[in-house]
Amino acid sequence: MTRPLARLVAVIATVTLAITAAGCSSGTSGDSATGSSLSVGFVAEPANLDFTSTDGAAIPQALLVNVYEGLVKLDQDGKIVPLLAESWEVSPDRKTYTFHLRDNVTFTNGKTFTADDVVFSINRVKTDWKVSLKSAMDVVANVEKKDDTTAVVTLTKPSNSWLYRMTTRIGAMFSRDGVADLANTPVGTGPYKLESWRRGDAITFSANDSYWGTKPKLQKVVLKYFKDATALNNALLTGGIDVISAVQAPESIQQFSDTSKYEVIEGTTTGEVVLSFNNSKAPLNDPRVRRAIRHAIDHKALLDTAWAGRGQLIGTMVPPTDPWYEDLTGLYPYDPAKARDLLAQAGQTRLNLKLRIPNLPYAVASAQVVKSQLDAVGITVDIEPLEFPARWLDVVFKQADYDMSIINHVEPRDVTAVFGNPDYYLRYDSPRVQELFAKADAGTEEEQVTAMKEAARIISEDAAGDFLFLFPNLIVAKKGIAGLPKNLVSESFDLSVLSPSEA
């Protein structure tokens, strides 16, 4: 019996390992909050530091606002506020923007920031950038220097979204002498400069002593990168980091329930988790079927089970931090009887739908709830998890070979891209909505808000998709760290406003 016994031990050891493996990979220690330094944990490490040639959210998350600055930025409420431009004027035809620049700004390579750099940076987007986002600059007809601190940008047509995009990576200001090695040596005007980058582990920023604005409270910030959610959690538990920038497994937050040690910050992001419908393909080209599905889903129950109740129910494609947000959860209350009625009217009492989802945690969890709830009104759902990103992008996003999918649309202000373009994978074609989007882009601020609100409402009433929930911004930090953002409104993680705990 010695061999079977040895095998018994081996099997139990294997399974125990499998259970606890996720719990064992804690982070390295050190770099904890000591007066002037702080370390923040992230899950996705940048491939390099050049967002002009490389896609991916991790690069602007680390560099934008911290190392690079634009003429304008977004504040916590989603409003466009001055940054390197002290102020700006818009011409009556809304096509010419005159930016008045700060005169005390220098790059970390010692050069002074002038209107020449603005001309250089904006033109460089059109000539040298390689990422698809650069198309946001296509609307610019001309940019010129009036004097050292005044730059004038002329657009081909009025566009509110252009100024908004200037708050993103597209609007980052580069030094004419600082773009030789963007992948490794970023040169910006921001409150921090790159000190070191240990690939696969951490990026260290140190305070920029010649910064023009309010000096950051921290001398040093370490951005530590982890492979998975559990490792990230463990790093905070063991003191390896001070902040978890985004909790990836909401149920695990209970580990940080000790309020004398930890602080949990919960707010909004710009990520709408959408149950997307293929609006051009039967049976979901019938609005009655789409409406039935929206009525059949108990969104509160879905959020509670799939994402531990973290997040917000919005019923629309617009997050609460956009000026045209409107709570539309009341449009489609949970009503299985009505769902059955609508399905009967549509003549679809025995529906069978393919739910092709990316194999990401929130999608896999939400899909199971959707299936169970649609089952109750007589719709059979087959869940097919596809490898993300490659397979999902190919099958669902490119070929639109699906009935329903679930994805977190993370890009800020993406309602126009998702529902304004009939070729987008949801294949939603509403001339009225497209007209409203065009009007919003060209109009004044008020006209923009009114038109956007109306468009968002039509999209939700049309049941072009079901808006499951707004993805939460979940941050866990050691107690006493100030300045952490409650709501994520932009693509950067602003480190300049953080201040250390007293401990």
Next chain:
Amino acid sequence: MTALENTSPAARGRRRWRRLNASMLVGGALVALVVLAALVSFVWTPHDAVHVDAAHRLAPALSDGYLLGTDKFGRDVASQLLVGARTTLFVGIVAVGVAALVGTPLGVLAGMAGGWLSEIVMRANDLLFAFPALLLAIMLGAVFGASTLTAMIAIGVATIPAFARVARGQTLGVMHTEYVLAARAAGRSRLAIALRHVLPNIASILIVQASVSFAIAILAEAALSFLGFGTPPPTPSWGRMLQESQELLFSTPRLAFLPGLAIALAVLGFNLFGDGLRDWLDPKLREHR
């Protein structure tokens, strides 16, 4: 070989029964438990195993009629374990089926033919053997979409070399026995020799191989489901139950412990059963005790 030659079949049978060993009994009982759970789940489960119920999420064991409590979706854990046994058996049967049905004929062919044909078959086998099974399964899952069947066919394909090698080794031995030489001298066809003499004589070792491979397949399915490349949701699978409970490890360890225990016991059961079976079927080992 002496034991085989001087005992009558009836006496051998009686002795075998007496010699039923402990590992075979324990293993057999565990295997029977898994089979029973799977069979019961077809006709009865305490609750609907896939019904999401937000009001009863994370109910503790022995509450509200939930024997083992509920998971974060409010699904009954006991029902999921029962239905999960089905998945477990299904994967074992498919994977071992593929491996045995392809690997055995290849091994016998290589063993009987010898020469260059044997070399080709066995080198192809080595090639396959060198390819990691889980990687193959993940690859197929990524190309054809994750499903229990694709995952298990991949595991089955990766297990073919194990069967082919065992079958070939045993066939080589059998080919030198007097009765095969006699059959060949009598002019029986190669196919007839393979079916009448070779297969029956290598069957017992293949059964042992099957039970061991079964255990490996169960573990592979659990691993694949854990990684999201195995059984698609919501079909209950022990591996995915383990994965879904990962983030609840600190607050509700029961959710990870129960499917983990189920996997451990099933794998242990098939391994012990295989071990016991080998001892029971192997006359040499028996004489040495």
